[in-house]
Amino acid sequence: MTSGTLHRLSAFTTDPNGGNPAGVWIGEALPEPDTMQRIAAEVGFSETAFVAPSVGANRTVRYFSPEAEVSFCGHATIATGVVLGEENGEGTYQLSTSVGLVSVTVNQRDGIYEASLTSVEPEDMPASSALVHEALSALRWTQADLDYSVLPAKAYAGAWHLILAVVEADRLTNLDYDFEALKALMLQENLTTLQLIWRESPDVFHARNPFPVGGIVEDPATGAAAAALGGYLRSAKLVAAPTTILIHQGEAMGRPSRLVVSIPSEGGIVVTGQAVRI
Template structure:
């Protein structure tokens, strides 16, 4: 097995009890895919990032959930940026991902380190009535639950997500879906998560993210979905840019997370968060 060091952190939180846990493996060369898959399964977090080799501040990264490789993962990227900052110094690291280069700027913010990723160019497409209908059936929701001010859409910023906005906070507070049915639908549509949102105010959103394709019921913080949402809101002209929004996620799970999303007038979406170590018991 290729030698490397495995770190465990919780991203988008200042406390290990909050945020989204991620594995970060760093070595001189990447292990074989089947080895990375086994490590990710053993770690058991929704994602583990594998990083190598080191060429200045350039790195190659691959992401694995416990069940499969994924094209891009935001919270593991934030965790990786914090690890790189702590072990090799702050600055901007250029991560070569399966979907393109993702710069990650790392800095100290007071007594804690934070990282900001800039996504690849986002895009979106309208979600078909059939897709929305099947998703609602799997969720146990009704069309009347949706917020017509933010139409359903498939949004991308490194991975595809189905964005469904609800009109009432209570609808988002209750999430009890058909895992197998939703997983089958998402695999057929090449969706990584569902980005289920409620807009509290012009710049504050609440989010929940089912992730059955990764073998995970729900993600407590999803950086890739946050970037995709930011791109969708901008390109569909649902916000005035440039702007910054806050996404609150993980609260219903008891793992509160905060994702800061900068939406420029053009280009990639910037997602910022902290990450803190998790002690292995």
């Protein structure tokens, strides 16, 4: 078996009890896929990143949830950046993922490492009425719950997500969905999470992210979905780029998370967060 070191961190927080836990495995060569899957299941976090080699200009990264490989994971990338910063110093690291090259810039701020990932080029498309109808049914929501100033959309910045905005914050607070029905729909539509959002102000959002395809009820901080949302907001002209938005996530789970999303006029979306050891 390929040897490596497993690190456990919580991303998008400075509190080990907040944020989204991630595993970061670093070695000289990646293990076999079935070994990575087994390790991710044993770790039990929503994702574990596998990184090799431990030093070098470009590192290959693969991401696994407890149940399946994931094309790209933001919070595990932030955690990876922090580990690389701790072990190799501040700077920019190039990560070769299955969806393309993702750069991660790492800095130390007040004794805590902060990482900023730049996503691959985002894209989006309108969500079909059939998809929205089935998603609402699985969520036990109605059309009246939706805020149509942010139209339902499928959005991508390394992984596909369904964006649904709600009118009232309470709709997000009381989230109780049909796990198996939503999982089946998401597998059919190649969705990684649902990005359920409430827009508190022009640049402040609250999000919840069901993740049944990963065997997880909910993700407390989802960097890939944050990047996808940033790209969609720019594409739909719902923000005036360049701009920065803040996403609060994980509050209802008791794991508060802060995701800072910088939306340039063009190109990849920048998602910034801190991460601490668990």
